[in-house]
Amino acid sequence: MRLLLVEDDVMVASGIKLGLSDAGYAVDWVGSAERAEEVLRKEAFDAAIIDIGLPKMDGLELTRRLRLPEMANPAMPVLILTARDALQDRVQGLDLGADDYMIKPFELPELLARLRALLRRSQAATSAVLSFGPIELDTANRRASARHQGGSTSIELGPREWTVLEYLLIHAPKPTSKDKLLQALTGWDKEITSNAVEVYISRLRAKLEPYGVLLRSIRGFGYRLEHDTDSQ
Ligand code: CA
Secondary structure (H helix, E strand, O other), X not given: OEEEEEOOOHHHHHHHHHHHHHOOOEEEEEOOXXXXXXXXXXXXXXXXXXXXXXXXXXXXXXXXXXXXXXXXXXXXXXXXXEOOOOXXXXXXXHHOOOOEEEEOOOOHHHHHHHHHHHHHHHOOOOOOEEEEXXXXXXXXXXXXXXXXXXXEEEEOOOHHXXXXXXXXXXXXXXXXXXXXXXXXXXXXXXXXXXXXXXXXXXXXXXXXXXXXXEEEEEOOOXXXXXXXXXXX
């Protein structure tokens, strides 16, 4: 999942960014609403976290603008960060299209839980567990596993492998485009080529095939999960 963080306080921003990256998100960080608006016109994110107190244009005006149809993803979930005494900001933020808010200072686990809930709603999944055939991805506890007759075996996934599998599971049984996977993996601070997507796909293939789950390439488009029931 690719997130945009809009926060002018460098210390706060780096703390949040680190926490989100550790949780497996690709995070791009900008320090002003003007820069955020520029980026959001061109690039689609899965969600945005926006501090209300920003220099010049504030987070409320940004929240209003990012719902405009010329934005790359005007339906994206938005979580705003506000000060404890700023009731009016929270009310206005929600009225302008924010989906949720956090009051500063907050604990990272709560931010992560709220983000998961927002992303679930926007991806139309109802539970924190994504599954396909015997494969289960528990997004709340960050555990991947495969069910089989003898019980369940956990599958070790690197953060990038996790991201790719999460997208494939969200779209299954429909295919996921290679572009979408590339976007999900890309932060501006990392150079990722479409070859990298193939690398993660091939690692995932090796980890999923023993459980009868195949990653079919769809020429010119992307990849689709398939469950080979014969192997069960
Ligand atoms: Ca601020």
